[in-house]
Amino acid sequence: MINVLSNCHTHTNYCDGISSPREMIQKAIDKGFVSLGFSVHSPLPYENDYAIAETRLPIYLDEIAKLKAEYEDKIEILSGIELDADTEIDLAPFDYVISSVHQLQGENTGRIYAVDNTPEELVELINTEFDGDPLSMAQRFYEVSEKAALRDGVHIVGHFDLISKFNDTLHIFDDRDPHYLGFARNAIFNILRQKPGMMFEVNTGAMYRNGKMNPYPSAQMLSVIFNNGGRVILSSDAHNAHSLDFAFDDAINECKKAGFTCVWRLRKGGIEKINF
Numbered sequence: 013m014i015n016v017l018s019n020c021h022t023h024t025n026y027c028d029g030i031s032s033p034r035e036m037i038q039k040a041i042d043k044g045f046v047s048l049g050f051s052v053h054s055p056l057p058y059e060n061d062y063a064i065a066e067t068r069l070p071i072y073l074d075e076i077a078k079l080k081a082e083y084e085d086k087i088e089i090l091s092g093i094e095l096d097a098d099t100e101i102d103l104a105p106f107d108y109v110i111s112s113v114h115q116l117q118g119e120n121t122g123r124i125y126a127v128d129n130t131p132e133e134l135v136e137l138i139n140t141e142f143d144g145d146p147l148s149m150a151q152r153f154y155e156v157s158e159k160a161a162l163r164d165g166v167h168i169v170g171h172f173d174l175i176s177k178f179n180d181t182l183h184i185f186d187d188r189d190p191h192y193l194g195f196a197r198n199a200i201f202n203i204l205r206q207k208p209g210m211m212f213e214v215n216t217g218a219m220y221r222n223g224k225m226n227p228y229p230s231a232q233m234l235s236v237i238f239n240n241g242g243r244v245i246l247s248s249d250a251h252n253a254h255s256l257d258f259a260f261d262d263a264i265n266e267c268k269k270a271g272f273t274c275v276w277r278l279r280k281g282g283i284e285k286i287n288f
């Protein structure tokens with residue numbers, strides 16, 4: 013099995029991660045990584061407990077820049093951002109941008125619901141804002157995801173089917189249901205038509221933190237990404253230094269099953285192809 017020795021999606025104690033950037037880097041060097049990308053949760057215009065405050069962004073960028081220089085002969089460090097759909101900031105200071113949708117705003121109440129916080133919150137979103145119809149919610153989620161991914165400056169689509177986080181136990185969505193898959197397929201198709209070769213991450217974060225069986229996106233969606241010319245990059249959405257390459261073998265197997273013969277990894281100044 014190939015070892016990609018890189019992770020594009022990691023969080024530190026600048027947002028909701030546990031480890032410091034330096035601890036993450038030291039662990040990555042121990043593992044023989046060639047590159048490591050930091051992707052702090054972008055500032056949000058509403059109360060939350062996971063994103064960096066806008067005033068702290070310069071401090072984050074400054075520390076990553078210093079570490080980048082300090083470790084330059086051991087590992088390539090990139091300063092990225094996980095850009096929420098509801099964030100509007102200048103992206104110029106970042107080496108790369110992951111577009112992620114973590115919440116939806118209800119049209120009935122105006123309330124903001126996280127889709128990945130608890131099963132109860134997800135069910136409440138569906139019941140309160142979508143008349144109990146999970147498919148309507150999925151349709152909105154993939155529409156918002158498409159729009160977010162098509163923003164200028166986005167390089168990677170993050171955890172594309174995050175709404176499936178609790179699906180192993182809740183069974184809210186059926187990945188083989190043509191209606192459900194159709195919403196996702198439309199979004200993938202539109203993203204890749206307007207941004208050919210766009211990268212989607214294969215994200216094992218919920219496998220580590222929630223015991224999810226498979227990475228995001230699902231096998232069916234990975235096939236759609238492959239068939240439409242998309243590219244894939246591995247991540248563990250690590251919130252601590254110990255999970256930097258968690259279940260990457262499983263992620264590679266999923267990529268192979270979908271038809272991919274390579275994945276990509278971050279490098280200083282660009283990306284690099286790793287053939288299987």
Ligand SMILES: [Zn+2]
Nearest residue numbers: 094112170171
């Ligand atoms: Zn995320």
Ligand SMILES: [Zn+2]
Nearest residue numbers: 021023094249
């Ligand atoms: Zn993340």
